Amino acid sequence: MVETITNKNCKFAVRCCWCSYPSERGNTYYSVVTDSHGALHSLDFLCASCAREHINGIPDRAGKSPYQSLDPRKELRLLQARKNRDRARRHQAVTHLLFWLVIAFACVAVAAFIVCASYTITKIVLG
Secondary structure (H helix, E strand, O other): OEEEEEOOOOOOOOEOOOOOOEOOOOOOEEEEEEOOOOOEEEEEEEOHHHHHHHHOOOOOOOOOOOOOOOOHHHHHHHHHHHHHHHHHHHHHHHHHHHHHHHHHHHHHHHHHHHHHHHHHHHHHHHO
């Protein structure tokens, strides 16, 4: 298998297959893995940071704690993405809670209406 990493004629923006960071236009690299006959085995898109680490053979977190990276900007992007996911989960939980509170309030209102209507009809019929 032969791997080629290049950004030649790659003028569109995609998400990196390693860190899921959306790359800028013209700053996208792709990794093409072919066999000895030239048949395509895989095609991966990479951001500049991941491409540099992959080309140099440097693992993403070589000899460092899991909270550090060779590229601090990449670590900041991952942290920001994690914060955005947490914020979206909280927003979704609040939305679900409000939805079910509105449903519960509607059920109580319907039950109160039925009780009042039946009381009123009973008063009119009996009296």
